[in-house]
Amino acid sequence: MTAGPVLDRSEIVVVGAGVLGLAVAWALGQALGPAARSVLVVDRHPPATQATARAAALLTRARGDAATAALVRDTYAAITSLEEELDEDLGLRRVGTLHVAASPARVEALRTLVTDSTDPVDWLDGDGAARLAPCLSAEAVERAAFMPLDGFIDPVRLADAYRRSARRAGVRIMTGPSVQAIRVEGGRVAGIDTDHGVISAPMVVNAAGAWAAGLAWTAGVGLPQAPVRSQYWITGQHPDLFPRNLPVLVMPDAGAYARPELGALLFGLRGRRSLAFDPARLPDDTAGLDLADADGGWQTLEEGWQALARLCPPLLQAGIAHYVSGLSTYTADGRFVLGPVLEMPGLFMATGCCGAGIAASGGIGRAVAASVLATPGSVDLSPFAPGRLGGVDPCSPALHDACAAARSGKITG
Ligand SMILES: Cc1cc2nc3c(=O)[nH]c(=O)nc-3n(C[C@H](O)[C@H](O)[C@H](O)COP(=O)(O)OP(=O)(O)OC[C@H]3O[C@@H](n4cnc5c(N)ncnc54)[C@H](O)[C@@H]3O)c2cc1C
Numbered sequence: 001m002t003a004g005p006v007l008d009r010s011e012i013v014v015v016g017a018g019v020l021g022l023a024v025a026w027a028l029g030q031a032l033g034p035a036a037r038s039v040l041v042v043d044r045h046p047p048a049t050q051a052t053a054r055a056a057a058l059l060t061r062a063r064g065d066a067a068t069a070a071l072v073r074d075t076y077a078a079i080t081s082l083e084e085e086l087d088e089d090l091g092l093r094r095v096g097t098l099h100v101a102a103s104p105a106r107v108e109a110l111r112t113l114v115t116d117s118t119d120p121v122d123w124l125d126g127d128g129a130a131r132l133a134p135c136l137s138a139e140a141v142e143r144a145a146f147m148p149l150d151g152f153i154d155p156v157r158l159a160d161a162y163r164r165s166a167r168r169a170g171v172r173i174m175t176g177p178s179v180q181a182i183r184v185e186g187g188r189v190a191g192i193d194t195d196h197g198v199i200s201a202p203m204v205v206n207a208a209g210a211w212a213a214g215l216a217w218t219a220g221v222g223l224p225q226a227p228v229r230s231q232y233w234i235t236g237q238h239p240d241l242f243p244r245n246l247p248v249l250v251m252p253d254a255g256a257y258a259r260p261e262l263g264a265l266l267f268g269l270r271g272r273r274s275l276a277f278d279p280a281r282l283p284d285d286t287a288g289l290d291l292a293d294a295d296g297g298w299q300t301l302e303e304g305w306q307a308l309a310r311l312c313p314p315l316l317q318a319g320i321a322h323y324v325s326g327l328s329t330y331t332a333d334g335r336f337v338l339g340p341v342l343e344m345p346g347l348f349m350a351t352g353c354c355g356a357g358i359a360a361s362g363g364i365g366r367a368v369a370a371s372v373l374a375t376p377g378s379v380d381l382s383p384f385a386p387g388r389l390g391g392v393d394p395c396s397p398a399l400h401d402a403c404a405a406a407r408s409g410k411i412t413g
Pocket residue numbers: 015016017018019020021042043044045046047048049050051052053054055056057058059177178179180207208209210211212215230231232324325326327328350351353354355356357358359360413
């Protein structure tokens with residue numbers, strides 16, 4: 001293990017100041033009171049400038065499993081609590097989500113998806129769906145399920161609210177140092193090595209997003225996740241076609257989702273084949289990674305365009321004004337990677353976001369903080385256990401393919 005100057009000593013170090021690291025810091029700050037000064041968040045970049053800054057930030061509640069749905073519900077509660085504490089409106093746009101099924105088989109899948117939900121659901125026929133979302137073709141919609149309590153939010157604003165609350169509680173945030181490795185001494189975590197020196201700590205939370213698997217590997221821990229490209233497009237301005245109160249649209253028959261964006265439509269396509277990356281070979285900043293042209297974001301658009309335009313014909317006249325891509329991290333089973341690493345005492349995970357890290361951030365923050373502090377949490381993290389898929393080589397092409405397939409097959413928001 002390389003030695004270096006001692007940069008800091010803390011009780012708990014959180015690596016990553018994206019929405020997940022900041023949500024964990026916020027929850028630790030809430031739980032620890034004056035002892036929150038023993039928590040240090042480290043990031044080589046300014047907070048919330050990587051995946052978090054690029055998210056479409058749908059906060060969809062229908063998730064297909066109770067544990068994930070509970071984490072999302074906790075995010076809505078976190079937003080309320082942050083708004084009260086900071087005495088400001090965080091701009092949550094509660095427009096509801098319209099889950100659209102374009103075939104009888106998809107109606108059955110949709111029933112399964114929303115049946116487990118404890119949140120209100122209104123079932124609509126094609127005409128009812130088109131009344132709510134005039135850009136939809138009533139003829140193309142078989143049935144739709146509207147969940148009125150859903151919404152979306154500016155992801156950077158939410159992350160910044162977690163950050164400010166954590167700071168008020170006393171949590172320290174250090175930007176600049178790049179973490180090179182997790183320090184292991186006597187078979188347990190002893191801190192981190194950074195390019196600025198050593199930070200010693202008996203507990204480390206790995207919330208390093210697309211880089212989390214590469215970082216865990218420095219301690220010999222194989223995480224079952226891979227960085228996978230996510231992408232969306234924004235049309236030109238057409239407030240008549242895409243009013244600001246348009247609901248979020250989830251359209252699995254087209255592998256697509258959409259939401260209003262200031263008089264335009266933001267729409268994402270999952271594509272038949274998602275693009276996965278080797279976590280050990282990522283540049284430090286995804287702005288330096290060619291995400292658009294490696295296999296062509298435009299290829300996904302061309303492949304998915306027609307199925308989407310059948311459901312949403314105004315897209316044919318709206319034109320494309322922007323393209324946004326970034327890295328999420330996916331697991332083969334579509335579940336987050338959260339909680340303690342059993343074979344490495346002192347190491348905890350808050351990663352494997354599966355394109356839902358904004359939606360679940362509040363719940364993940366609270367649940368991971370509870371596992372670090374060994375206090376009872378409101379959500380059982382065992383479905384998300386880092387070791388649930390056995391021994392994993394995070395650099396294996398087979399793992400990357402399985403994680404990319406999980407994104408392509410996703411049917412939720
Ligand atoms: C195009 C797109 C659309 C999306 N849409 C949605 C959506 O609609 N809803 C939703 O819930 N989610 C969505 N997501 C996913 C969401 O963005 C992620 O789940 C979330 O941002 C993950 O947060 P994070 O904190 O794990 O990662 P990041 O925000 O990437 O933060 C990780 C941080 O760790 C730091 N870091 C990493 N390694 C090191 C190191 N070695 N040393 C120092 N610092 C390090 C990085 O600098 C970074 O700041 C989308 C993502 C993309 C790309």
